[in-house]
Amino acid sequence: MSGPLNVLLIGANGQVSTELQRRLGPKVNLQVLGSSTLDLTQPHAIREQVQALRPGLIINPAAHTAVDKAEAEPDLAFAINAIAPGVLAEEAARLQVPLIHYSTDYVFDGSKATPYVETDPTGPLGVYGQSKLAGEQAIEAVGGEHLILRTSWVYAAHGRNFLLTMQRLLQEKPELKVVADQLGAPTWAGAIAESTVQLIERWRAGQAGDWGVYHLTSSGETSWFGFAQAIGEQLLAAGKPCANLIPIPSSDYPTPAKRPLNSRLDCSKLEQQWGVHQAAWHSALLACLAEA
Known part of the structure; x- marks a missing residue:
C-alpha cells in the first residue's frame, strides 16, 4: 500500500475486527472505535466521530450477532444492524470514501437447492437476518462506493463461536448431539480479514472491481456436524479427549x-471481479488452529 491510509474500524473486540487489527493495523493508520467509545444506537454520535476523524476508508464489522437474542430485542438489533450502517454509508459518501460492511447468509431463507448467488431473492427467517438485510438496503440506498461482504458461520480462536464451544464440550462430555441438516461453509475470521486486506490493496492500486454486494466464505461445504467432526479430529490428534458425536436434524434442536x-454462498463473483480467492474451509480451520 502506497502512503498512509487513514482507516476507521467500527467495533474493537469482535472476531473479524480483532483479525483486521492484526492484519491491517501494521499497513495503515488505524482508528478503532469500540462500544466503549462509540454507541452505535446513537446516529448523531456516529456522525460526530466520522466527521471528526475524516477517514479515507470506513470498515464496519460491528453487529448485533446474537441470533436468538435478537428475536427478543428487535429494536436493538435494527439500531445496530440496519440504522447504524446507513448512517456510516451517508457519512462515507459525504467524505467521498468507500465503506466496507459485512453481512450474512441469514438474509436468505435457505430453501434453495444450490449455493446462493448475490442476485438471488432474499427472505430472512428471523430478526437478525431481517436487520442485516435492512442494513444492506440502507447502504445501497445511499449510493456511495461500498462493498457489502456476506459471510457465514464465522469463527476464530478467540471470542464466542462454534469452534471454541465445540472444543470445550467435546472434551467435557462423553456424547454430543450436533445438527447435521444445515449446510454451509465455516469461515475463519482471519481469512475474512486477509481477503479484506487484499480488496483494499486492489482498490488502492487502481485494480478495483465493481462496488456492491459480494459473497465471501471459505470454499467447500459441510454441516455443523461435519464441522464438529473436523474439530474433534484435531483434538484427538493432539491427544485430547473427544466426545462421541451424534448427528441430529434441526427439528431436534429447536431455537428461538x-x-x-x-x-x-457462491463466491465466484468476488474472485472474478476482484481476484480474491478463498481457501477450503478445512484448510482454513487448520490455519486458525495453527495460529491459536
Whole structure:
C-alpha cells in the first residue's frame, strides 16, 4: 500500500475486527472505535466521530450477532444492524470514501437447492437476518462506493463461536448431539480479514472491481456436524479427549430463531471481479488452529 491510509474500524473486540487489527493495523493508520467509545444506537454520535476523524476508508464489522437474542430485542438489533450502517454509508459518501460492511447468509431463507448467488431473492427467517438485510438496503440506498461482504458461520480462536464451544464440550462430555441438516461453509475470521486486506490493496492500486454486494466464505461445504467432526479430529490428534458425536436434524434442536438449512454462498463473483480467492474451509480451520 502506497502512503498512509487513514482507516476507521467500527467495533474493537469482535472476531473479524480483532483479525483486521492484526492484519491491517501494521499497513495503515488505524482508528478503532469500540462500544466503549462509540454507541452505535446513537446516529448523531456516529456522525460526530466520522466527521471528526475524516477517514479515507470506513470498515464496519460491528453487529448485533446474537441470533436468538435478537428475536427478543428487535429494536436493538435494527439500531445496530440496519440504522447504524446507513448512517456510516451517508457519512462515507459525504467524505467521498468507500465503506466496507459485512453481512450474512441469514438474509436468505435457505430453501434453495444450490449455493446462493448475490442476485438471488432474499427472505430472512428471523430478526437478525431481517436487520442485516435492512442494513444492506440502507447502504445501497445511499449510493456511495461500498462493498457489502456476506459471510457465514464465522469463527476464530478467540471470542464466542462454534469452534471454541465445540472444543470445550467435546472434551467435557462423553456424547454430543450436533445438527447435521444445515449446510454451509465455516469461515475463519482471519481469512475474512486477509481477503479484506487484499480488496483494499486492489482498490488502492487502481485494480478495483465493481462496488456492491459480494459473497465471501471459505470454499467447500459441510454441516455443523461435519464441522464438529473436523474439530474433534484435531483434538484427538493432539491427544485430547473427544466426545462421541451424534448427528441430529434441526427439528431436534429447536431455537428461538429459525436457521436456514442451506447457508451455502457462491463466491465466484468476488474472485472474478476482484481476484480474491478463498481457501477450503478445512484448510482454513487448520490455519486458525495453527495460529491459536
